[in-house]
Amino acid sequence: xxxxxxxxxxxxxxxxxxxxxxxxxxxxxxxxxxxxxxxxxxxxxxxxxxxxxxxxxxxxxxxxxxxxxxxxxxxxxxxxxxxxxxxxxxxxxxxxxxxxxxxxxxxxxxxxxxxxxxxxxxxxxxxxxxxxxxxxxxxxxxxxxxxxxxxxxxxxxxxxxxxxxxxxxxxxxxxxxxxxxxxxxxxxxxxxxxxxxxxxxxxxxxxxxxxxxxxxxxxxxxxxxxxxxxxxxxxxxxxxxxxxxxxxxxxxxxxxxxxxxxxxxxxxxxxxxxxxxxxxxxxxxxxxxxxxxxxxxxxxxxxxxxxxxxxxxxxxxxxxxxxxxxxxxxxxxxxxxxxxxxxxxxxxxxxxxxxxxxxxxxxxxxxxxxxxxxxxxxxxxxxxxxxxxxxxxxxxxxxxxxxxxxxxxxxxxxxxxxxxxxxxxxxxxxxxxxxxxxxxxxxxxxxxxxxxxxxxxxxxxxxxxxxxxxxxxxxxxxxxxxxxxxxxxxxxxxxxxxxxxxxxxxxxxxxxxxxxxxxxxxxxxxxxxxxxxxxxxxxxxxxxxxxxxxxxxxxxxxxxxxxxxxxxxxxxxxxxxxxxxxxxxxxxxxxxxxxxxxx
Amino acid sequence: xxxxxxxxxxxxxxxxxxxxxxxxxxxxxxxxxxxxxxxxxxxxxxxxxxxxxxxxxxxxxxxxxxxxxxxxxxxxxxxxxxxxxxxxxxxxxxxxxxxxxxxxxxxxxxxxxxxxxxxxxxxxxxxxxxxxxxxxxxxxxxxxxxxxxxxxxxxxxxxxxxxxxxxxxxxxxxxxxxxxxxxxxxxxxxxxxxxxxxxxxxxxxxxxxxxxxxxxxxxxxxxxxxxxxxxxxxxxxxxxxxxxxxxxxxxxxxxxxxxxxxxxxxxxxxxxxxxxxxxxxxxxxxxxxxxxxxxxxxxxxxxxxxxxxxxxxxxxxxxxxxxxxxxxxxxxxxxxxxxxxxxxxxxxxxxxxxxxxxxxxxxxxxxxxxxxxxxxxxxxxxx
Numbered sequence: 001x002x003x004x005x006x007x008x009x010x011x012x013x014x015x016x017x018x019x020x021x022x023x024x025x026x027x028x029x030x031x032x033x034x035x036x037x038x039x040x041x042x043x044x045x046x047x048x049x050x051x052x053x054x055x056x057x058x059x060x061x062x063x064x065x066x067x068x069x070x071x072x073x074x075x076x077x078x079x080x081x082x083x084x085x086x087x088x089x090x091x092x093x094x095x096x097x098x099x100x101x102x103x104x105x106x107x108x109x110x111x112x113x114x115x116x117x118x119x120x121x122x123x124x125x126x127x128x129x130x131x132x133x134x135x136x137x138x139x140x141x142x143x144x145x146x147x148x149x150x151x152x153x154x155x156x157x158x159x160x161x162x163x164x165x166x167x168x169x170x171x172x173x174x175x176x177x178x179x180x181x182x183x184x185x186x187x188x189x190x191x192x193x194x195x196x197x198x199x200x201x202x203x204x205x206x207x208x209x210x211x212x213x214x215x216x217x218x219x220x221x222x223x224x225x226x227x228x229x230x231x232x233x234x235x236x237x238x239x240x241x242x243x244x245x246x247x248x249x250x251x252x253x254x255x256x257x258x259x260x261x262x263x264x265x266x267x268x269x270x271x272x273x274x275x276x277x278x279x280x281x282x283x284x285x286x287x288x289x290x291x292x293x294x295x296x297x298x299x300x301x302x303x304x305x306x307x308x309x310x311x312x313x314x315x316x317x318x319x320x321x322x323x324x325x326x327x328x329x330x331x332x333x334x335x336x337x338x339x340x341x342x343x344x345x346x347x348x349x350x351x352x353x354x355x356x357x358x359x360x361x362x363x364x365x366x367x368x369x370x371x372x373x374x375x376x377x378x379x380x381x382x383x384x385x386x387x388x389x390x391x392x393x394x395x396x397x398x399x400x401x402x403x404x405x406x407x408x409x410x411x412x413x414x415x416x417x418x419x420x421x422x423x424x425x426x427x428x429x430x431x432x433x434x435x436x437x438x439x440x441x442x443x444x445x446x447x448x449x450x451x452x453x454x455x456x457x458x459x460x461x462x463x464x465x466x467x468x469x470x471x472x473x474x475x476x477x478x479x480x481x482x483x484x485x486x487x488x489x490x491x492x493x494x495x496x497x498x499x500x501x502x503x504x505x506x507x508x509x510x511x512x513x514x515x516x517x518x519x520x521x522x523x524x525x526x527x528x529x530x531x532x533x534x535x536x537x538x539x540x541x542x543x544x545x546x547x548x549x550x551x552x553x554x555x556x557x558x559x560x561x562x563x564x565x566x567x568x569x570x571x572x573x574x575x576x577x578x579x580x581x582x583x584x585x586x587x588x589x590x591x592x593x594x595x596x597x598x599x
Numbered sequence: 600x601x602x603x604x605x606x607x608x609x610x611x612x613x614x615x616x617x618x619x620x621x622x623x624x625x626x627x628x629x630x631x632x633x634x635x636x637x638x639x640x641x642x643x644x645x646x647x648x649x650x651x652x653x654x655x656x657x658x659x660x661x662x663x664x665x666x667x668x669x670x671x672x673x674x675x676x677x678x679x680x681x682x683x684x685x686x687x688x689x690x691x692x693x694x695x696x697x698x699x700x701x702x703x704x705x706x707x708x709x710x711x712x713x714x715x716x717x718x719x720x721x722x723x724x725x726x727x728x729x730x731x732x733x734x735x736x737x738x739x740x741x742x743x744x745x746x747x748x749x750x751x752x753x754x755x756x757x758x759x760x761x762x763x764x765x766x767x768x769x770x771x772x773x774x775x776x777x778x779x780x781x782x783x784x785x786x787x788x789x790x791x792x793x794x795x796x797x798x799x800x801x802x803x804x805x806x807x808x809x810x811x812x813x814x815x816x817x818x819x820x821x822x823x824x825x826x827x828x829x830x831x832x833x834x835x836x837x838x839x840x841x842x843x844x845x846x847x848x849x850x851x852x853x854x855x856x857x858x859x860x861x862x863x864x865x866x867x868x869x870x871x872x873x874x875x876x877x878x879x880x881x882x883x884x885x886x887x888x889x890x891x892x893x894x895x896x897x898x899x900x901x902x903x904x905x906x907x908x909x910x911x912x913x914x915x916x917x918x919x920x921x922x923x924x925x926x927x928x929x930x931x932x933x934x935x936x937x938x939x940x941x942x943x944x945x946x947x948x949x950x951x952x953x954x955x956x957x958x959x960x961x962x963x964x965x966x967x968x969x970x971x972x973x974x975x976x977x978x979x980x981x982x
Contacts, residue, residue, distance in 0.1 A: 498675045499654075
């Protein structure tokens with residue numbers, strides 16, 4: 001009875017924990033914009049102070065920059081303004097104290113996530129109340145854990161979306177402020193470095209001046225806004241483009257000397273957004289904390305019903321103790337990277353750029369229209385066609401070598417060798433064999449009077465050449481698997497069929513093929529999966545060429561990640577590939593299960 | 600439906616596997632419509648012989664005739680035989696109906712014809728409700744019926760059974776045995792049935808061929824094989840418990856002697872073996888060890904009050920309900936077993952007098968072949 005009571009308590013505890021975690025998420029999410037707002041206010045005050053210090057800039061200029069939210073105060077009053085933030089003007093001499101009121105944009109509390117969290121908690125409570133069955137066996141409470149996780153994820157994503165909107169609003173206002181500051185400074189005849197300092201540009205401190213080619217990232221929408229701004233469109237060094245391109249080479253606008261005026265300084269204004277970029281993505285913390293909550297809650301839920309039975313509890317704890325090292329390794333090196341790559345795929349993630357703005361499914365959406373990617377997918381599909389061919393060859397060989405004689409055993413060994421040889425070695429040797437000029441294949445063809453074939457250098461033939469090598473590589477392994485499958489078919493079936501009058505073809509058709517169907521399916525699925533993942537051959541032999549004719553999915557992903565350093569895109573591609581492979585594997589297991597029930 | 604049954608004739612058939620001779624120059628004639636049982640211990644070549652008839656093995660020498668045709672160059676499918684295997688050899692990926700129809704299908708029969716014939720056979724064997732199942736969903740007995748049905752569907756001239764009952768439990772085995780016998784009576788087809796179980800062989804076969812080490816040791820009706828075993832092997836193999844033996848040696852006086860027995864007469868052999876079946880011994884209890892009650896009257900088994908041949912001590916008594924088996928410590932060095940009616944009160948340690956029905960005894964020469972029945976021995980052997 002105590003167990004039953006504990007079981008009834010579980011969902012209630014889960015609902016409470018879910019609600020608490022939801023609130024926690026909301027608080028964390030709301031904190032990010034408020035911090036960003038504070039930061040922006042501080043930056044504005046600093047910019048206004050620098051501006052004020054410049055010759056020719058009037059008090060009215062500063063006030064116009066801050067849109068009437070500023071008060072210029074006596075130094076003695078600094079820091080004491082009621083409801084205001086007072087700042088000393090950075091590294092500059094304190095020419096003035098400027099107090100800036102925080103922007104009053106009204107707090108848009110994330111109602112939707114709050115309502116969701118509440119609804120979820122209510123659902124769980126209702127579920128708990130409505131459940132009228134005997135206490136479940138003490139196993140991991142999958143359903144509550146799943147519900148918790150789903151709800152946390154929902155809340156986290158909504159909160160993230162909301163926080164992102166807030167942050168974008170702040171950064172847009174900072175864009176406007178920076179722009180005005182640069183304008184005022186330019187109009188007052190200040191030199192560009194001073195203007196940059198006023199605008200809060202990162203190289204105002206001189207740290208980034210030596211790296212004119214650093215690439216800075218900004219959100220697509222802001223990039224588009226800059227590109228649409230007529231003042232910026234004319235800027236000579238700006239490479240900002242509307243729509244897709246979202247990075248801008250911060251070139252040497254400020255190195256052109258004192259003659260440069262406002263429009264050139266404005267060229268670099270996009271860097272104002274760095275303030276925004278730094279405060280973006282509280283979602284990492286959100287998701288991590290919600291996952292932690294889920295784990296903690298499920299652990300408590302799991303142990304709660306066991307608490308009444310100390311023996312079971314100690315056994316369970318001991319079991320988990322033994323499991324922990326392996327589970328930790330698995331989490332750290334398998335599921336961790338897996339989830340991390342999923343995380344990366346939702347962001348604009350470049351190795352050279354410290355900012356990783358969240359894009360949602362934009363990477364995936366962009367892949368839909370990415371011709372190069374689809375070409376790689378198509379090439380992978382075509383390459384995979386070598387699998388049925390290889391299987392036919394392997395099955396024939398397995399049937400031929402069924403009666404194991406010595407010569408046949410040697411042949412079997414020879415055929416199996418490619419399977420245990422390094423792909424790189426194979427690729428290098430085949431590359432040599434198929435070389436246009438001195439390759440053995442063309443030499444032999446030449447000797448019998450046939451023209452040289454551009455095995456690897458013709459876009460029409462290269463992929464076919466790779467497929468032939470693919471057949472050669474897998475045929476030995478497949479043959480050995482088929483031999484095992486054949487050996488498992490009882491001889492007596494053949495005897496019975498022979499007495500019934502079945503000829504060799506009919507025996508093959510009615511006994512061998514059905515008897516091998518599991519083996520065939522296994523080989524097909526594993527080989528197709530292996531073929532989806534082909535990389536070494538392409539990497540060593542053709543590097544995706546010629547003209548992308550052998551650019552397969554994994555190689556494409558590799559180049560996207562490690563040559564173009566676009567990790568976000570590469571991760572999205574990886575997950576698409578993963579989806580395909582996973583679907584194939586799942587089908588395989590479903591099939592085996594269904595068949596297993598019969599045989 | 601049934602056709603003229605075929606005869607099967609084997610002439611000097613030989614088969615070797617490497618150094619092992621599985622079948623050595625076997626001559627055997629199975630008459631049309633006969634149910635012949637090949638029986639012998641494991642590895643005696645009976646299954647190989649069956650596979651040679653089916654054409655599943657290539658013979659090394661000799662001829663196999665089925666009907667009036669020599670089968671030397673005929674493929675198994677063309678021999679007009681059907682075979683039922685020990686493991687049934689049902690195809691797991693086909694339904695019962697497909698299994699039954701397979702033989703017709705590979706011969707190119709039309710679907711309606713196959714379906715009609717399958718239904719016919721399924722009705723005979725009571726498989727009608729199982730036609731759409733797969734073998735994995737059937738019990739052992741049902742699988743056995745399907746295997747039988749698969750052979751029947753083609754209406755062959757000869758049925759070959761390769762230990763078809765070995766995988767069934769005891770009760771089902773008896774039932775299926777009767778069914779096969781009934782099937783044979785109804786179809787009248789030639790059937791060759793291989794088994795290692797001599798009880799099965801004697802109860803099922805019209806004639807029985809006992810095989811050992813690749814050779815046919817004796818062919819005959821079950822009664823012939825049991826009552827006049829051609830040699831010591833047959834004598835020992837057929838019958839349970841096996842025939843009691845006593846080694847006889849010719850003494851200096853020219854008479855064969857062994858244990859308490861000395862046989863008169865001009866026997867040409869230096870040595871011989873006396874064989875007596877356990878049921879041909881008659882027991883009478885004479886004394887009981889210890890202070891317990893002595894048998895008030897001498898209990899006799901068999902009823903005849905003949906004079907006992909020898910006395911022995913019962914070592915162990917196995918009660919089988921309908922009868923009991925009494926293990927004796929004699930005669931001589933031998934340890935015989937006697938079958939006694941369960942009414943006889945005999946216990947381990949009892950002293951018993953044993954009488955022998957001499958007309959039913961067997962005498963085998965030194966090469967193991969049967970000489971004849973032993974006559975009543977003369978007086979006790981000289982000291």
